[in-house]
Amino acid sequence: MHSKELLKGTLKTIILKLLREHGRMYGYEITQKVRVLTSGELVITEGALYPALHKLERDQLVRTEQEYIGRRVRRYYSLTPLGEQAVGQKVREFDAFVQMMRQILSPSTATDD
Amino acid sequence: MHSKELLKGTLKTIILKLLREHGRMYGYEITQKVRVLTSGELVITEGALYPALHKLERDQLVRTEQEYIGRRVRRYYSLTPLGEQAVGQKVREFDAFVQMMRQILSPSTATDD
DNA sequence: TCCAATACCTAAGTTATTGATGTATATTTG
């Protein structure tokens, strides 16, 4: 499979964006959504996801409410006002990054896209 | 300033691409070229550059020849045949990564706020 | 003469990941 190093730093952007899109989601749901959206290309591991979610919560970009499905805990995440701001910022940041990379990578692969 | 985490994993792609573009370059030259190409947005630190170059050499994607400019050593890097292959691969990998991210981030990349 | 630029380098610390492991409940299948 291809380099996962590229993913570094994009996980939080992905999470925030999905939360804006879907209102509220729980962890496992996020991994499945990403899997489907990318046709299985991108698989978010739980070891990456949960720490990231916890960090977003600590930074007050998301908040949680837990529910019980039967006896099983399900922890729903949704954006805080601060989180709402952050989404746009993060996405723009990513776009800027891509544009910057194009300035370096495109010179001879130019003008498709 | 914006997140540098995004850069992770792109440095070698950048180096290889520049070497293909310019035939051969030395380390310091690469940092300056990147700086100019991105209008100062992206600054490659030497602590990142040199280890990356050494790794590329170890992996036989680049080779070196040193020259003396006056009394000062200058170490030129250029692509090996293996490196030539790797450039295209790396660039395509990056494009694939961006496309994959778009599948997640694009549904509504609206810019409000 | 001294500072900035050129040009190479290494190493400790930081950080976001992977991969392994753990726990427990719910559902499907043979």
Place this chain on the structure above:
DNA sequence: CAAATATACATCAATAACTTAGGTATTGGA
């Protein structure tokens, strides 16, 4: 109905790529 699989949370050691800070030495300009 038992067993395997899926759902759902979590932590943690190891890894990889970086940053920051340091080091050496030459060259050019004010």
